[in-house]
Amino acid sequence: TTGSLAADPVTVLGLGDMGSAIARAFVERGHRTTVWNRTASKCRPLVEAGASAAATPDEAVEASRFVVVCLLDSAAVDEVLGSVTSSLAGKVLVNLTSGSPSQARSNERWARERGAEYLDGKIMGDPPDVGTSNVSLSFSGSRSAFDAHEPILRELGGVAYHGEDAGLAAVEFLAQVAMGYELLIGFLHTLSVVHAEGVEVEAFAERVAGSVAAYPPLLTMMGKAIGSGEYGPDLGSLRVQAALMDDLISHRESLGVEAVRMREVKELMDQRIADGHGGQGFSSLFELLTKR
Numbered sequence: 649t650t651g652s653l654a655a656d657p658v659t660v661l662g663l664g665d666m667g668s669a670i671a672r673a674f675v676e677r678g679h680r681t682t683v684w685n686r687t688a689s690k691c692r693p694l695v696e697a698g699a700s701a702a703a704t705p706d707e708a709v710e711a712s713r714f715v716v717v718c719l720l721d722s723a724a725v726d727e728v729l730g731s732v733t734s735s736l737a738g739k740v741l742v743n744l745t746s747g748s749p750s751q752a753r754s755n756e757r758w759a760r761e762r763g764a765e766y767l768d769g770k771i772m773g774d775p776p777d778v779g780t781s782n783v784s785l786s787f788s789g790s791r792s793a794f795d796a797h798e799p800i801l802r803e804l805g806g807v808a809y810h811g812e813d814a815g816l817a818a819v820e821f822l823a824q825v826a827m828g829y830e831l832l833i834g835f836l837h838t839l840s841v842v843h844a845e846g847v848e849v850e851a852f853a854e855r856v857a858g859s860v861a862a863y864p865p866l867l868t869m870m871g872k873a874i875g876s877g878e879y880g881p882d883l884g885s886l887r888v889q890a891a892l893m894d895d896l897i898s899h900r901e902s903l904g905v906e907a908v909r910m911r912e913v914k915e916l917m918d919q920r921i922a923d924g925h926g927g928q929g930f931s932s933l934f935e936l937l938t939k940r
């Protein structure tokens with residue numbers, strides 16, 4: 649039952665930086681923890697902390713009903729789980745390895761065929777922060793496994809469940825990570841403009857960090873506009889914004905700085921204006937992106 653799970657035995661397959669942090673969190677919270685790693689020497693610090701080392705993935709899987717997998721990538725997961733010959737019936741398999749939605753769905757089918765419940769998990773945060781609210785985990789897959797084991801999963805950080813489709817945690821993870829990269833590549837290109845103009849990059853970065861604090865409410869508002877299909881003039885009307893885009897593009901081009909994203913934005917705005925939506929705002933460009 650959920651009430652007795654706090655002391656339930658757990659197995660962790662994979663003791664890289666993240667897997668070791670996860671195993672340590674379980675040991676520190678009083679779980680009988682069995683660990684396995686391809687390079688056996690990485691088990692030593694965990695054994696010193698109180699875990700038991702298994703010689704093979706089979707032995708590790710046999711030790712606990714609740715089995716966490718945290719390996720480099722999906723190929724490693726396939727290799728390690730594919731080598732398991734002992735029964736998985738009745739086990740709860742929690743895969744915290746980064747991967748795609750289709751890999752998660754295929755793992756779910758694989759586990760179900762062997763009588764195991766599957767939860768796909770994606771973890772965001774740094775290994776030293778495991779066990780704190782600085783780490784967040786997204787889960788999808790077996791609802792009953794999530795409900796029954798939520799207390800153990802919460803020992804690793806903040807958790808959210810996204811649905812029975814096992815691929816949904818990966819969708820969330822990849823979108824969250826992509827959002828970061830989309831933002832940061834734009835930041836680097838902008839810094840190159842600032843640098844090309846001879847402005848001190850470090851001081852600008854500090855100033856712009858203050859400006860972007862205004863963005864979270866805008867993101868929420870844009871999400872609502874897209875959800876409802878009612879586009880107000882967010883960031884101003886597209887007609888006004890398109891004129892500003894010309895300045896941004898010519899400024900970048902005059903400095904020999906990449907303007908590809910600015911041109912993309914301008915083309916989208918021009919298309920929307922030509923379609924008769926020049927009075928709407930930036931979020932309305934979404935309508936064109938989904939038609940591509």
Ligand code: FVH
Nearest residue numbers: 662663664665666667686687719720724745746771774775
């Ligand atoms: N570390 C982090 O900050 C990020 C945060 C975001 C999510 N990631 C994901 O977590 C997965 C594990 O990451 P990690 O940091 O533990 O990675 P490593 O320290 O490089 O450890 C990799 C482990 O995988 C084992 N391994 C690799 N290939 C194989 C294989 N073919 N067969 C068996 N095991 C394999 C490796 O074993 P060894 O090299 O020690 O023998 C490590 O245990 C990952 O998906 C991140 O994207 C962490």
